Amino acid sequence: MSGIMREALLSWAMNGAPQPPILCSSGEEEALLLGHMVASGLVDGADKVRSVRRDDGRWQVRAELCEQASLPALLRLEAMKPLDDGFVAPSAAIARLCGQVMATERGAGLHTVLLSDGKRTALGRDIGRHNALEKAVGIALRESLDLKRAILAASSRLSLEMLAKAAFAGIPVLVTQKQVGSLCVQHAQRLNIAVCRLEAALRPLSCPERVRD
Numbered sequence: 001m002s003g004i005m006r007e008a009l010l011s012w013a014m015n016g017a018p019q020p021p022i023l024c025s026s027g028e029e030e031a032l033l034l035g036h037m038v039a040s041g042l043v044d045g046a047d048k049v050r051s052v053r054r055d056d057g058r059w060q061v062r063a064e065l066c067e068q069a070s071l072p073a074l075l076r077l078e079a080m081k082p083l084d085d086g087f088v089a090p091s092a093a094i095a096r097l098c099g100q101v102m103a104t105e106r107g108a109g110l111h112t113v114l115l116s117d118g119k120r121t122a123l124g125r126d127i128g129r130h131n132a133l134e135k136a137v138g139i140a141l142r143e144s145l146d147l148k149r150a151i152l153a154a155s156s157r158l159s160l161e162m163l164a165k166a167a168f169a170g171i172p173v174l175v176t177q178k179q180v181g182s183l184c185v186q187h188a189q190r191l192n193i194a195v196c197r198l199e200a201a202l203r204p205l206s207c208p209e210r211v212r213d
Contacts, residue, residue: 012059031138039165082192097153129156
């Protein structure tokens with residue numbers, strides 16, 4: 001029906017314990033849950049997720065949770081060490097990826113996140129911007145995309161929560177055409193993550209040494 005966006009409630013359990021349903025767009029549920037485990041900092045790496053499968057209408061996740069999994073995500077972020085140096089992205093590649101993301105906006109009411117390591121790409125689309133990021137991360141992990149050398153382009157604004165998810169996934173460069181939160185920039189600088197905004201030209205708001213002409 002015109003004007004009505006399709007939504008779904010994703011029922012799931014973690015290690016046998018029912019979790020709050022996730023309001024999301026249908027499709028790529030396995031990638032969403034895998035990405036959620038990694039990008040929410042609930043596990044120390046994708047290898048700690050033992051299985052993601054659907055059983056009797058509910059998705060079941062089996063994982064070895066990290067020691068800090070019970071703490072709020074922002075507390076875990078504050079204790080996180082900066083990402084490793086070494087990856088520097090060309091400004092043209094960052095701007096190009098951001099342009100590709102914005103080209104996907106067609107009034108469908110969906111947020112988009114596009115990840116690229118220069119060889120492979122992973123696209124996540126969802127009614128929720130956090131879900132879109134987690135879907136992209138889950139697809140990237142499934143396709144063996146190198147997140148430590150990846151650029152993340154988002155069609156939405158970049159908030160502290162979006163930065164946290166990228167940081168837990170180990171992504172060193174983020175870009176958007178939309179607004180960027182001050183706490184996002186502040187924590188990105190500490191975590192050695194380049195947060196960029198594409199205006200008339202690309203503008204690194206943190207860690208400009210991650211970006212080269």
